[in-house]
Amino acid sequence: MSLANDTLRPETPDQLQDALAWSLSEQAPLEILGQGTKRGWGRPVESRNRLDMSALTGITLYEPEELVLSARAGTPLAEIRTALAEKNQELAFEPGDWAPLWGGAAGAGTVGGMIGCNLAGPRRIRQGAARDHFLGFTAVTGRGETVKSGGRVVKNVTGYDLSKLLCGSFGTLAAMSEVTLKVLPRAEKTRTVLLLGLDDRRAIEVLCAALGSPHEVSGAAHLPKDAAAGSEVSFVKQAGGSVTAIRVEGPGPSVDARCAALRQELAGFGGTEELHSHNSLQFWRELTDLAPLAARPDLAIWRVSVKPTDGADVAAEILAERDGLHLFDWGGGLVWFGTAPEGDAGEAAVRGALADRGGHAALLRAPEPLRATLPVFQPQAPALAALSRRVKEAFDPQAVLNPGRMYAEF
Amino acid sequence: MHMPEPDAGTIARKSEIVAALQAVVPGEGVIFDAEELAAYESDGLTAYRQPPLIVVLPETVEQVSAVLRYCNEQKVKVVPRGAGTSLSGGSLPLADGIILGLGKFNRILDIDYDNRCAVVQPGVTNLGITKAVEHRGFYYAPDPSSQIACSIGGNIAENSGGVHCLKYGLTTNNVLGIELVLMDGTVMRLGGKHLEAEGYDLLGLLTGSEGLLGVVTEVTVRLLRQPATARALLLGFESSEAAGDCVAAVIAAGIIPGGMEMMDRPAIHAAEDFVQAGYPRYVEALLIVELDGPEAEVDYLIFRCSEIAKAKGAVYERVSKNEEERAVFWAGRKAAFPAVGRISPDYYCMDGTIPRHRLPEVLRRMRELSEHYGLRVANVFHAGDGNLHPLILYDANVPGELERCEAFGAEILKLCVEVGGVLTGEHGVGVEKRDLMPSMFSEIDLKQQQRVKCAFDPDHLLNPGKVFPQLHRCAELGRMHIHRGQMPFPDIPRF
Ligand SMILES: Cc1cc2nc3c(=O)[nH]c(=O)nc-3n(C[C@H](O)[C@H](O)[C@H](O)COP(=O)(O)OP(=O)(O)OC[C@H]3O[C@@H](n4cnc5c(N)ncnc54)[C@H](O)[C@@H]3O)c2cc1C
16 A cells, blocks of 8 residues: 555546556555545545545536536536526536535535435435436546446437446546536426424325325425424424425416415315425525534434335334434435434434335434444445445456445445 | 357257256246247347247246356356347347246236335336326326337336436336346345435446346336326428427427427328328428426416427427327327338338437438438437437348348447437347447447446356447456556646
8 A cells, every 4th residue: 555645636537547547556545526525425435645626627518408518527516506507407406515514615516526426405306316317427447447428418328327326426436527417497486385383294194195296396395393493484494393395396377376286285284385486495495405404513414215104204213212303305205314423323223213114324424433433324235235346346446446435345 | 240159058958958947937937949939039129030049937036036046057148038129139039048038027016106106027018007007197107109018127128218208207217126136146126115226326227238237027116196287289390400499499498398209201201191190291390299297387388389389480380189189199109110111111210319409410411321322211209308210211021121221220320429429319229239339439438338247247148249249258357457656656736
């Protein structure tokens, strides 16, 4: 192992390839960073050397009428959001601004990091995650070779869909130099139907009913009392209890009609209220950015993905064993749980609740010593773990890319 | 098109292999009689035919696992097969390989409306899923034209699309989980009823892997609520350029229709002659734009699309007034392949995707190629997402015509790549486009894809001869030449 302690900052794709060649030749593993905003997500990387991708920047192609955008991987996400907004478009999967969760500046982060973490916001239930909008890439593998996969068109089944593999691989397979994304028009209008004071179980029934309706719901969340109290939307803050929220988006006349229909159909669950444009946007932005948890830097954060109808039971089981702040997104299918970073930070409680149910839990935020010892990502059954390892070795046989970030074994 | 040289040793051991398979799958589940094998000799790409050595039709995942384990140990090649509708030769048999047919996996296991998903066996047809849930107002969104016949397992293998994928995504965007058997017999689950699988997205990788990575034995798909209404616009233009402009303008206006299909004049005429959908014969290009969703939205968007079409020079417009009329609008498009089949002894369906704005140029060059090769071509086109289906008309009984047709097809696909598109949008590489892969990928790209294959099937026993023009041994692919200490100071900014 090299004793080097370098940060390499390639400015061109060729230099990126050189950086990997150097890493291989010196046996010096690299920690890959965009702007480093999500360094705290995952296990601490076993490497002294850094590969800083933040100089590989720039939008290289944007054709709004073709709904496609390509950019160098280190391009600030903020730059991409701005370019899209100018054409009234957006990344439909609503990637959150999570830098503040780890104390970073709001708005920081790169597009490569967004892909590496497979971000997705509340609209996941309708539009999917980053993986569903990631059309192609160019990257340098841990073999030091530049490879590309996918393309710039949505309909493409030419060869294996390696984009899916890279998305959510936390930089452990290849260092991307350029990514291509599908972009979509922004909705003309947004509104949110609220129900107040429901308990978790009842709230998830409401969300299931709304998602099973033909009204094209694009957000379905439930904030128990403590999570709602921190909102800057005064109506939500002052609700004094839990808030269950159902979003509809689209052309004006359609949103009005769907909101009215939803309120009528959900009347049996209690009184309904509505948030209009500005407040609706604010409410979902807070949820997308995990504001209730960003406001509590003292807590460790678990991200628990389950089938929606299990959400309330899973939360109840965890809370029976451990105090914490919880909230639900994705119609109950995504449970956020903040708890004191003490002991096992609730690992036994969280993973125990999933044991007979399926689903998975990841420790999104915790102090480094905890992340070094706890399985941050859901432990896998032996056969799946072995396969994942073989896939890793297919890209990075010498384990020079973010070693240890996802699993202690590789 | 050459397939890997069959292994004479394996062929000689046929009766031994039959006996071993019969021990796993009793009764009628093992087929080895030449006459019966003939039924499996081709898939939807009928130009290629090859009877398999043996067909095995297991009924349980344990049997699938045992068959694969046996074949892995004995180094017998395996070709998974769903309904056999692949248009790229994906399930084309091998002379020295067995066909692993999943037709008996035809049950719907669980419909979960609260979680909006269904768990089904891979042999269930695409339409079978929708049929099972439509009485509750739900459906499974991806809708390949072959949906009556094709299996959901095959859809996963090919990442199939359909006319509604513009708005609702492809198979890969609508699958939540699978049960998978690897070539060595290992059974595993990826994903489930929750929204994403953990760890590496192997589910995403498997989708579209053309039966080369594992055999899918169970599938969990997302169900969507049927839109409240759907209405379609039929628009005629004097040129495909004008129609293409209209498509671009609709999307630029922020509208994503449920479907947006284009047909050129030869396709319009063939379809009209076949089903009398009432298409105008005098236009050069016809668009079907379908808007679906809440009634208020559909009315509003139909109006806006109509305004856009007028501005872009539409010379013909009709809006469907009821479900019946909407179905008639689609009837011509849906019957386009058989309609073309009527006007020519044979036709060959291509499947490239291009950046949409290159359409006029691609159509012009296709016309030139059509003259050069002396073969007619009709075009149907998923206009919203740039996926072209040129249908080349030929007669297999005329010596040399199939070869000419294939050469023409290859030129079209290379043209797609040249303008920034890809070789296949939804039908897969299979054997058909295998040898064209180098026009899109470098040797390094292809080797990296094969390394992924090696992680699943190190002996290349599962569906070999498909997708990759050249098979490299996994040991060779894994080798790495590292020159230690040769790059102490690369020319990279550092801190
Ligand atoms: C008239 C017609 C119209 C068509 N229209 C469309 C269309 O609109 N859109 C579209 O995308 N396609 C279309 N197709 C192509 C075809 O129907 C699809 O590719 C379909 O998904 C194939 O399904 P299948 O069950 O027939 O698979 P098969 O042809 O049996 O197999 C296809 C591939 O999948 C593999 N496979 C099958 N089952 C499994 C399994 N359980 N596990 C692992 N691998 C498996 C096979 O090895 C093979 O490589 C059309 C075909 C025809 C004939």
